[in-house]
Amino acid sequence: MAVTDHGRAGAAAETHAAERLRAVVPRVMSVCIAIAAVYSAVIALIAPVRHLLRPLTGLIEMAVFPVEPNLGYAVFLGILAGALARHKRAAYWVLVAFFSLLVLGNLAVVLSASLMPDLVEEYALMGQVVASEVNLSVSAVVLGILAAAHNQFFAPMRRASFRKALLTLGSLLAVAFGVGYGLVMLFPGTLRPRDHLPWALERTLGGVVTLDFYRTGRPPFWVNSVIGLLSAVAVLVAFAVLFRSQRARAELPPDSETRIRALLSAYGSRDSLGYFATRRDRAAIFSPSGKAAVSYRVVAGVCLAGGDPIGDVEAWGPAIRAWMDEARRYGWAPAVIGPSEAAAHAYARAGLRVLELGDEAVIEVAEFGLEGREMRGVRQAVNRVGRAGFTLRVRRHSELSAEEARQIIERAAAWRDTETERGFSMALSRLGDPADGECVLVEARDAAGEPAAMLSFVPWGDDGLSLDLMRRDRHADNGLMEFMVAGLITQAAALGVKRVSLNFAMFRSVFEGGARLGAGPVLRLWRRALVFFSRWWQLESLYRANAKYHPRWVPRFLAYDDTRDLPRVGLASAIAEGFLTVPSLLTLLRRRRRAAAGRPAEGGRSAGG
Template identity: 75%
Template sequence: MAVTEQGRAAAAGSARPATGGGRIRALVPRVLSAAMAAAALYSAAIALVPPLRGLLLPVTFVIETAVFPVAPNLGYAVFLAILAGALARRKRAAHRVAAAVFTLLVLGDLAVVLSASLMPDLVEEFGLTGQVVASEVNLAVAAAALGVLVAAADEFFAPTRKASFRQALATLAGLLALSGAVGYGLVTLFPGTLRDEHHLAWAVERALGGAATFDARRSGLPPSWVDLVIGMLSAVAVLAAFAVLFRSQRAKAELPPDDEQRLRALLSTYGARDSLGYFATRRDRAAVFSPSGKAAVSYRVVAGVCLAGGDPIGDVEAWQPAIRAWLEQARRYGWAPAVIGPGETAALAYARAGLRVLELGDEAVIEVADFGLDGREMRGVRQAVNRVRRAGFTLRVRRHADVPAAEMREVVDRAAAWRDSRDERGFSMALCRLGDPADGDCVLVEAHDADGRPAALLSFVPWGDDGLSLDLMRRDRDTDNGLMEFMVAGLAAAAPGLGIKRISLNFAMFRSVFEHGARLGAGPVLRLWRWTLVFVSRWWQLESLYRANAKYRPSWVPRFLAFDDARDLPRVGLASVIAEGFLTAPRLPRFPRFERRAGHATGTGSLSR
């Protein structure tokens, strides 16, 4: 279900000043989430560590009878953990589930207390006074929690997807049935001391997480590992079901034509501020505009994270209203806000809006007027350029608008054939389309070998009127080394003829660590951090990307990561990896359906910056 204009208006209207009791109610989702998370951790600990379970048995009894149910069951622990996360994201569905849980606790405790008051003799006869007192305490706690939930109902405003409740029930029923069937098979093969006639009932009980007991007088148990396996299967069932139930409202991964034209109008006036600004025209992003329309934040929702890229587009004076509108929308739908790659000025603006900021790395920018191949520091680049030139390679630099349509189709096909991955990658620093008529100001750099065969290509998007930002880098795998240096140097030489004064190349993550950590006198912590990154670079190419940029002696422009809560950092990191195309998010099976598609002219895209 897409975020509609009405939804955006509701999101904009959801911001209200929190004063007095409002500030206290605003804390309810976080406090309740922390309590549920603590119960989840306790249940998981006593489920996974049998000695701890026995040691804490008195504590477990007190908590379970007087405060809140805990149980040595992984399925139950996962349920509480998922509920805690959804409560923290202010999901309406999570509020209803929590209210239902506390309502059942109140009704159960109330039944015990009323029964004890009506039949005091039985309480004394069977020694149930302690349990009645525990129920009275539990009744007070559960009633107080339920009252707080009712009073703070307005704080749980984030919607879930349409029909998620029915889908969650179907998912839970199917997976719990599978867990029970597997459990029955295991307990049949490994019964331990459990009698044959109790196998099915025991397996069903354990699949349900101990929520129901069919025979309290039953004796005997199968091996503990059978109980653990069933608990893990039930945990997976609960995890899947609640993941379906609490899925965030999804925004359409498309940029409407009207919004794209508004963004292009802002870029024509303010596009020189940010080398990543043009990537806001990606068609798998959306945009939130300031009330004045003079600024916008470009974003995409991935894994429940509202992920913005680069600086806000437009007038700096209108950035704060645009950022507030974006944050209000993220808050309204329960998304975790995050920004990948803002510059220093934008990072400060996001920090003023309440986000936390970390330095992520640096962007390499070549100042054309200062670039040259002379000097000892440029010796490696100069040798590579001369070697490729002697081999007979030639270079051609053109605006996309100057490339004939038939030739551009060949370029698109070559880019796809030279792509290292199956799918296009990129989000914050890639356009992921090539050959679109709307991108006529982009610049294409092509290298041909001595026989005139295409060998490599680069594509750059506009950075204001006098800059370029690298979008696409592709080459034939059989070509000589040094070809990219030849192309970058050739573009710098041709840049004045195109009116270009600056060229943005790749982004080097943790650049300062690689540079300063190798210097004489670097401290032990910095050296250890650098060693760690060098080790990780065996798989993620962090150091090689830094060195590939550093050899051009560029200016380094810092880039940052902005986020709301440190607890969201793992989710933000996962969303970034998915958005950049390095990981495919798992999806539930969907039935095919016909959809109307937006009438954008699109081409093959790229991401390799």
């Protein structure tokens, strides 16, 4: 029995080791193809390097596969490498087809040489035959590895993506042919009129088809280059369509929202960003027990979660694993923006890497006061605005009448200083919804009773508020924000509020530490760089706007899976938060319909406030 158990344990260990080896195949293949892409781009762009590396290029082509000095080919390999890294099934079949063609081509050369040895000797083709034998062996080994690891390429294609890729390829090639035919008509060179159309068709198809082997004339070289470039773009775009990530519907179904709100009722006091999980452009995935959930949206191939998991801490792990399984099933890169320190540890235990992003400013109501030298700036602003005759009104959204809610929505849209709403991780992006009755509205009016500014806060458990929206009339007096924040905290006890979360300050520790006496050169240089970029992204101004209240700073993090995904995660975060807009025909049509219906955009704040 002991021997049997030992044998079973050994077999299980061997199976596990083999599975681990198969699991690294997508990444290894992706790295190899990416290296080939970079190599092809370098030898295409830098002629001296191309000539210097010609022997190495020949060796690579003999041993593995072609590395052409062609920028379009390099881009194609880069797209393929990215799709392989995301475990895309379509990329797997492209790679299998690629190496299968190499096997068939080299096998034909080897068989021909064995059947006609005299011909090989007469034309000195032995070197080519040896190269084909080496390439045949390597390609066969690669195909064997791909066959063994086929289950590692599990991310499905989008529905009808193959058909869309073919339609895209056909449409763009038709455009390339039309442009090419027009150029040949205008600049025929030595090409005869009857050859204009077939020559343009041959060039559009990249020379794969030859309609006349005896044609002698040709148009100028640049015409051929333009057609080749357009055809290459058509192929690249078609492959991008084929490999693009599966989309997830960016919506929160009513039953999921109900479950999220139930979890917030029980556990909402843990995270100031918890209420933002009720955004209707997020999806939610729950733990098997239903006691926790991760709220996320898929952007640019990144499965981007926001804040902490909602619910019982004991169920965070299963919820995170379910979310990561969902991301990997579809080839999305998992990432989390804005988790707290406790949640960052939970994501790290699940295998994600963690970086500190900045700090959230939290005011403890019992500790806040305008007295003292350190609060002099805030105190002066509050007194100045008060002397100017401004008044403050604080109430729950449920206390607003329908007409008041409509006016608030219109003012929020009119005072917005960006074309689109910003926010994902720290903004609700809606205002006046009946389901948000517990939200708190702070309004400031001038001496004439005209509205001048507003703040809107979402619930943070039973005794907290988290800033959602901050808007003011561009012509209103300075100091209004300090006036409203101080006024809210003064009335907080009547609302049962003990803590208020304000804006998030990215890289707060750098701004603070870099300005201290004795700060190191690296920290000072890092701070100077952030100050420079603050001209466009308000990094320093947001830090200073929070710091003057002397809040408690709560660190917030970024969790991600692979360092190579960081640029993509940054891009997805910028798109989700509204700092980068990707226009589309559908978006433009939706805006036009909203404008025609007279519906104003809804309000929200960004991660930076």
